[in-house]
Amino acid sequence: TTTSQECGIYLAESSTDHVLGSYAGRTYNRDDPIGSSDAIVQFVDIRINNQHLSEQDATHLESFLGTCWSGDATAGMNEAEEVISAVGGPCFSSTGHVGMINAVIYQPSTLLRTDHDLLTSGYDELTSPGRGAFTYYHNLTLLAVDKIQEGSEIFLDFGAEYNQYDDVSKPNIDDYRKMDEAMEKMVAFFKKHGESLGEKAASEVYEFMKKDVLDLTAEARAEAARSLLPETYHGLQAIIDVGGSALHSNPEVVKDMDWLRKEGYCQDNLVPGVSKIEHAGRAAIAARDIKKGEVVAPMPLVPIVKGRDVLTMLEYDEGDETKPPIKYKQFLTNYVLEHPKSSVLFFPAGPMTSYINHGGKKANVKMAWSTKLWSDVQAAQKASVDELPFFSAVDMIVDLVATRNIKKGEEVLFDYGDDWAKAWDEHVKHWKEMTKDVKLSQSAMVLNEIYHGADTIQPFPTSSEDSLAGDNVQLMCHLLYDEDKIERRRNQDGSRTKVYPWIPHPVTGEHRLKTDLAVRGINRMDCIIEERTGDEKTGYKYVVRPLQEKAGLKILVKNVPHDVIRYVDRPYSNPQHEGHAFRHSIRFPDDVFPEAWKDLKDGYNERDEL
Numbered sequence: 001t002t003t004s005q006e007c008g009i010y011l012a013e014s015s016t017d018h019v020l021g022s023y024a025g026r027t028y029n030r031d032d033p034i035g036s037s038d039a040i041v042q043f044v045d046i047r048i049n050n051q052h053l054s055e056q057d058a059t060h061l062e063s064f065l066g067t068c069w070s071g072d073a074t075a076g077m078n079e080a081e082e083v084i085s086a087v088g089g090p091c092f093s094s095t096g097h098v099g100m101i102n103a104v105i106y107q108p109s110t111l112l113r114t115d116h117d118l119l120t121s122g123y124d125e126l127t128s129p130g131r132g133a134f135t136y137y138h139n140l141t142l143l144a145v146d147k148i149q150e151g152s153e154i155f156l157d158f159g160a161e162y163n164q165y166d167d168v169s170k171p172n173i174d175d176y177r178k179m180d181e182a183m184e185k186m187v188a189f190f191k192k193h194g195e196s197l198g199e200k201a202a203s204e205v206y207e208f209m210k211k212d213v214l215d216l217t218a219e220a221r222a223e224a225a226r227s228l229l230p231e232t233y234h235g236l237q238a239i240i241d242v243g244g245s246a247l248h249s250n251p252e253v254v255k256d257m258d259w260l261r262k263e264g265y266c267q268d269n270l271v272p273g274v275s276k277i278e279h280a281g282r283a284a285i286a287a288r289d290i291k292k293g294e295v296v297a298p299m300p301l302v303p304i305v306k307g308r309d310v311l312t313m314l315e316y317d318e319g320d321e322t323k324p325p326i327k328y329k330q331f332l333t334n335y336v337l338e339h340p341k342s343s344v345l346f347f348p349a350g351p352m353t354s355y356i357n358h359g360g361k362k363a364n365v366k367m368a369w370s371t372k373l374w375s376d377v378q379a380a381q382k383a384s385v386d387e388l389p390f391f392s393a394v395d396m397i398v399d400l401v402a403t404r405n406i407k408k409g410e411e412v413l414f415d416y417g418d419d420w421a422k423a424w425d426e427h428v429k430h431w432k433e434m435t436k437d438v439k440l441s442q443s444a445m446v447l448n449e450i451y452h453g454a455d456t457i458q459p460f461p462t463s464s465e466d467s468l469a470g471d472n473v474q475l476m477c478h479l480l481y482d483e484d485k486i487e488r489r490r491n492q493d494g495s496r497t498k499v500y501p502w503i504p505h506p507v508t509g510e511h512r513l514k515t516d517l518a519v520r521g522i523n524r525m526d527c528i529i530e531e532r533t534g535d536e537k538t539g540y541k542y543v544v545r546p547l548q549e550k551a552g553l554k555i556l557v558k559n560v561p562h563d564v565i566r567y568v569d570r571p572y573s574n575p576q577h578e579g580h581a582f583r584h585s586i587r588f589p590d591d592v593f594p595e596a597w598k599d600l601k602d603g604y605n606e607r608d609e610l
């Protein structure tokens with residue numbers, strides 16, 4: 001179809017500042033997904049493991065963490081004590097705007113993800129040397145929360161914008177919304193009464209609304225709100241026509257489509273799939289034909305200063321703290337670029353680029369520095385490693401360029417380098433030996449396939465029925481209940497239990513909205529299933545007991561739909577935490593690695609460290 005030929009989302013310089021921005025390549029309606037569904041790389045307890053850092057290095061680490069999301073937004077919260085998520089693409093390269101949030105991370109996509117594709121591809125978690133080597137977290141999806149016109153910048157809701165929310169000098173999102181509503185009403189008023197009032201009286205009424213009514217109703221926000229209104233009431237309709245006061249007073253957020261096609265990067269040339277390479281996990285697949293020499297994806301680089309140290313985790317012997325700790329490499333290691341002559345690692349935050357596998361001689365993309373005028377890559381290339389953290393990702397872009405024609409549906413591959421290939425071959429060779437005395441358990445992903453897989457939908461067992469779940473997993477429910485609709489149940493011992501209904505069953509057409517309210521990271525909690533109703537045809541519903549409630553306080557939630565219940569790996573127990581899992585970074589090719597970034601004269605030698 002023609003739409004798959006058009007790029008749905010671009011990357012370019014933001015209209016708000018010299019930072020990265022994402023722009024709609026077509027019009028989106030509210031609730032439309034935007035861009036491709038991307039991988040998420042969780043890293044755990046990074047601050048706890050880096051308490052020895054110098055003040056400066058700790059600041060650098062924080063600036064890297066500032067480019068990431070909290071694990072709560074990406075379903076990672078149960079991985080460890082502290083979970084932070086590295087992501088690429090529009091979730092990384094969109095900015096916030098206190099007045100114009102038009103997209104959010106669609107949490108149900110990752111919270112309720114399934115792995116049917118991977119598990120039916122022949123991947124066997126218990127025997128594959130790929131176990132724990134690629135991410136369990138995927139399907140990170142952006143969703144439009146408003147109509148977004150073609151060319152418009154995408155603004156995400158980062159909690160941080162709320163700091164500016166109370167600033168009375170400029171309009172915030174509620175000012176824009178309220179004034180749009182007010183303007184609609186004013187237009188209706190002047191349409192009805194304008195003629196009989198006459199020009200002079202109508203203008204006076206408008207001035208009265210603008211000044212006195214706003215001062216009284218908007219109080220501290222009156223000035224900000226007033227700035228959105230036109231000089232005379234004749235200008236009201238034009239503001240409504242361009243799509244409201246936000247767009248009207250910030251016309252620069254909408255770029256010309258021809259400019260975007262020429263000067264921007266397409267961010268949805270790749271879609272996820274399962275790799276044909278055995279044990280490799282998921283893959284980046286071309287969404288359209290790409291010609292030799294074209295950019296497949298831009299990769300903004302995020303420096304991790306002293307990266308190898310920062311990504312080393314220490315595990316102390318609990319019985320004997322004086323013993324030297326065992327060192328592990330943080331899972332993120334597998335997703336970063338390294339150069340042997342540099343102490344800095346780089347997370348490549350491109351759209352879907354985390355999914356690109358190693359192809360060796362079969363690689364069909366290579367790296368080249370950005371040639372966009374808005375990206376000052378030259379300055380960054382001359383910078384020393386200490387200066388790198390101060391560069392914005394907008395000036396640190398490398399392109400992945402097709403080295404031959406790539407057909408739609410083909411897997412995109414990069415050459416990770418000979419060291420990586422050697423390490424992987426060794427790993428595969430020793431896998432059986434390494435794991436022969438280890439009891440490998442099946443992760444929650446495999447269990448969830450039984451209850452949510454496309455082929456079979458089994459009901460969850462109640463607490464009195466036999467369960468397939470091992471000790472390594474726990475049951476989680478996404479619960480939001482209606483506090484006003486309480487019922488009390490009398491128990492056999494005479495005590496009473498409060499029963500709340502799960503939020504009302506979705507009404508047709510509102511499915512997404514209603515269910516979404518409940519399916520959010522903050523509403524995920526341990527639960528026990530007490531009762532079950534329904535069948536495969538009508539759908540199962542459950543009465544569950546949330547375990548997070550204060551001790552002694554017994555409550556139940558009824559009408560909980562099957563789909564919002566999931567098994568989750570207990571903290572530190574999914575295969576990503578296993579010591580025998582493969583760990584190796586991707587080699588940053590010599591021909592593009594700047595001289596100035598080589599701070600290790602003799603080069604890094606892994607044997608020195610481990």
Ligand SMILES: C[S@@+](CC[C@H](N)C(=O)[O-])C[C@H]1O[C@@H](n2cnc3c(N)ncnc32)[C@H](O)[C@@H]1O
Pocket residue numbers: 039130133134135275277278279280281282283334335354355356357358359424582584
């Ligand atoms: C940057 S990720 C690539 C995306 C990954 N396949 C996924 O599903 O998230 C790197 C990891 O992918 C896997 N991988 C990449 N190329 C591979 C290959 N040629 N053979 C086996 N595994 C590969 C390894 O587990 C490696 O640690």
